[in-house]
Amino acid sequence: MPQPPLVDRVGAAALGFFEFTGSLATFGFRALVDAFRPPFEFGEIARHVYQFGLRSMPLILIAGFAIGVVLSMHTRATLARFGAEAMIPAGLALALIRETGPLTAGLLVSGRVGAGIGAEIGAMRVTEQIDALEANAVDAFKYLAVTRVIACVIAMPLLTAMMDFGGILGGYVAEAVVSGMPWQLYFERSFTYLEYSDFIPATLKTMVFGYLIGVVASYLGFTTSRGTEGVGEASTRSVVMASILIILSDVILVKIIFFFYPQGPA
Amino acid sequence: MTGSRDPIVRLDHVSKSFGTHRVLDDVTLDIPKGTAFVLLGRSGTGKSVALRHIIGLMRPDAGRILIEGRDIGPLDARGLTEVRKHIGFLFQNAALFDSMTVGENAAFPLRRHTRLSDHEIRDRARQKLADVGLEREFDKMPADLSGGMKKRAALARAMALDPGILLVDEPSAGLDPITSREIDELLVERKRGGTTLVVVTHNIPSARTIGDELALLHDGRLVARGTASELDRDREPLVQAFMRSQGGG
Numbered sequence: 237m238p239q240p241p242l243v244d245r246v247g248a249a250a251l252g253f254f255e256f257t258g259s260l261a262t263f264g265f266r267a268l269v270d271a272f273r274p275p276f277e278f279g280e281i282a283r284h285v286y287q288f289g290l291r292s293m294p295l296i297l298i299a300g301f302a303i304g305v306v307l308s309m310h311t312r313a314t315l316a317r318f319g320a321e322a323m324i325p326a327g328l329a330l331a332l333i334r335e336t337g338p339l340t341a342g343l344l345v346s347g348r349v350g351a352g353i354g355a356e357i358g359a360m361r362v363t364e365q366i367d368a369l370e371a372n373a374v375d376a377f378k379y380l381a382v383t384r385v386i387a388c389v390i391a392m393p394l395l396t397a398m399m400d401f402g403g404i405l406g407g408y409v410a411e412a413v414v415s416g417m418p419w420q421l422y423f424e425r426s427f428t429y430l431e432y433s434d435f436i437p438a439t440l441k442t443m444v445f446g447y448l449i450g451v452v453a454s455y456l457g458f459t460t461s462r463g464t465e466g467v468g469e470a471s472t473r474s475v476v477m478a479s480i481l482i483i484l485s486d487v488i489l490v491k492i493i494f495f496f497y498p499q500g501p502a
Numbered sequence: 503m504t505g506s507r508d509p510i511v512r513l514d515h516v517s518k519s520f521g522t523h524r525v526l527d528d529v530t531l532d533i534p535k536g537t538a539f540v541l542l543g544r545s546g547t548g549k550s551v552a553l554r555h556i557i558g559l560m561r562p563d564a565g566r567i568l569i570e571g572r573d574i575g576p577l578d579a580r581g582l583t584e585v586r587k588h589i590g591f592l593f594q595n596a597a598l599f600d601s602m603t604v605g606e607n608a609a610f611p612l613r614r615h616t617r618l619s620d621h622e623i624r625d626r627a628r629q630k631l632a633d634v635g636l637e638r639e640f641d642k643m644p645a646d647l648s649g650g651m652k653k654r655a656a657l658a659r660a661m662a663l664d665p666g667i668l669l670v671d672e673p674s675a676g677l678d679p680i681t682s683r684e685i686d687e688l689l690v691e692r693k694r695g696g697t698t699l700v701v702v703t704h705n706i707p708s709a710r711t712i713g714d715e716l717a718l719l720h721d722g723r724l725v726a727r728g729t730a731s732e733l734d735r736d737r738e739p740l741v742q743a744f745m746r747s748q749g750g751g
Contacts, residue, residue, distance in 0.1 A: 356601075363597060364594075364597040365599055365600070367559055368591070368593055370559055370586070371559065371586060371593075373584075375579060
């Protein structure tokens with residue numbers, strides 16, 4: 237069978253892209269609207285916060301700790317050139333809390349939770365469990381998607397705070413090994429230059445990351461087809477798409493934060 | 503025929519296409535209250551699609567679906583939810599919620615749609631499971647059940663709210679003849695209890711056991727309708743071929 241002309245293929249791909257984007261945006265908007273409509277499914281939300289949040293904590297803490305150690309080594313190597321080793325705790329804390337912690341937490345959660353949501357809802361789709369929910373007079377969209385989106389939005393800032401904590405702890409351990417700095421001094425120097433405006437906007441922006449993870453993964457799960465192969469694909473695509481959207485949205489969110497806090501940290 | 507002639511389910515000139523493939527073609531069907539209606543047909547002839555229309559999981563391209571005289575087409579999500587509370591659906595692959603125990607599955611509709619206490623819900627779910635012979639499986643996960651047990655558990659869930667209408671998609675699919683007969687007997691019991699059954703199958707012995715009335719769907723159209731003995735006497739070759747298949751006739 238002859239291939240259609242290149243223009244047709246590009247056109248079809250473009251149309252497919254716009255259709256997908258529109259459909260995803262509609263899904264996300266509906267999730268946002270339905271989040272404020274009863275019934276609120278508090279039990280399901282709590283269950284998902286536990287699953288996504290509490291069960292992600294070990295991964296987040298360990299990753300945060302390791303990042304703290306690595307950042308500490310890099311910061312030391314850089315600041316030592318200027319004889320500013322005393323600034324290591326503050327530099328590390330600022331880098332971690334303002335950007336590295338939120339972004340890394342977002343990417344890790346998109347991997348762990350996004351893949352899980354995509355696979356779980358996808359499996360429910362191909363085994364008719366979503367239809368069974370509807371047949372049982374339950375709004376499957378609300379029960380499955382909205383609850384997961386809300387849980388991701390709640391869990392993300394909490395996990396980010398955990399990652400920040402793990403990172404600062406890792407930084408301290410690395411610094412203590414190299415320079416023997418006492419922990420009181422390390423933490424005092426860490427927080428000297430930190431302000432609420434460093435912590436709060438950067439941590440709250442991860443609610444957007446949580447929203448993106450929840451929406452993308454739920455959407456891909458809901459639209460799963462082609463049996464188990466489709467479930468695997470939904471899982472993988474959830475991670476890839478959520479990660480890309482997190483990184484892209486971070487650019488915009490950082491710009492917005494700088495707009496509201498133009499001078500940055502004191 | 504055991505029920506009254508008032509149609510509890512009515513498909514009124516229903517058509518449905520997927521792409522260029524017309525799955526239901528101007529199908530009109532009345533199902534009287536309290537009867538067991540069996541929709542027969544080869545695989546892919548639109549039987550399950552018809553069932554999904556009745557519970558509003560699919561919307562027709564043309565025509566109307568009436569449940570107890572009420573057109574479900576214009577209903578919003580809330581209206582459809584109310585209608586669905588009165589309809590049970592036994593899926594072909596059971597479709598048990600695999601993150602819940604068998605007991606939680608049976609209790610699910612009660613938790614969602616009643617104000618019963620937790621204790622009452624558990625008692626009722628146990629009773630529903632006992633009705634299908636699964637009282638000992640209350641705390642098991644669906645993955646630990648055999649195909650027949652899954653079907654029975656799904657039947658317990660579908661009957662949890664004692665719906666007036668029970669839709670059953672391929673009750674015999676994937677089951678051995680003995681288990682299949684057990685499921686058929688459970689369905690007949692439900693019919694005796696006053697539930698209207700709408701069963702989709704291509705298993706003729708099963709259809710004979712369950713059905714008060716049978717209809718044959720072919721290429722999206724109803725080609726025959728009547729009791730099993732009436733269809734046995736039908737001279738249409740397709741109907742004859744079908745009724746004589748799988749031990750029937």
